[in-house]
Amino acid sequence: MTEPTTSRGADLSPTEALLAHTDQSAVLLDVREPEEWDGGHAPGAMHMPLGDLDPTALDQDTPVITICRSGKRSAKAADALAHAGVPVRNMAGGMNAWQEAGLPTIRDDGSPGHIE
16 A cells, blocks of 8 residues: 655646646645635636645545645645645745736636736
8 A cells, every 4th residue: 555645746837737737637726815816816726725725625636736826825735735645736936926927817707817
């Protein structure tokens, strides 16, 4: 029997995260607060604020890429998920880097989002 991993993989760039999500090999998990999420998020991302992080709510067989505003909270989330045995990587630079890379952000109603 294989022991669960307790460390996460190397951080991904926003473009690498988008590619992994687009080819459906990973789930984007946004751990920002609801008001941050409401302003704009990556299309198709899942939302679970860091304070509500629940590794059991995630498919243990699907890799997760954690995202926040700058990459700090998502690094904490990635460490916690890795400790719980979830395959996970953090996206470096968070949604600030995502937006700077010119990648799309949306609101829940489908309109364009903006990261503050």
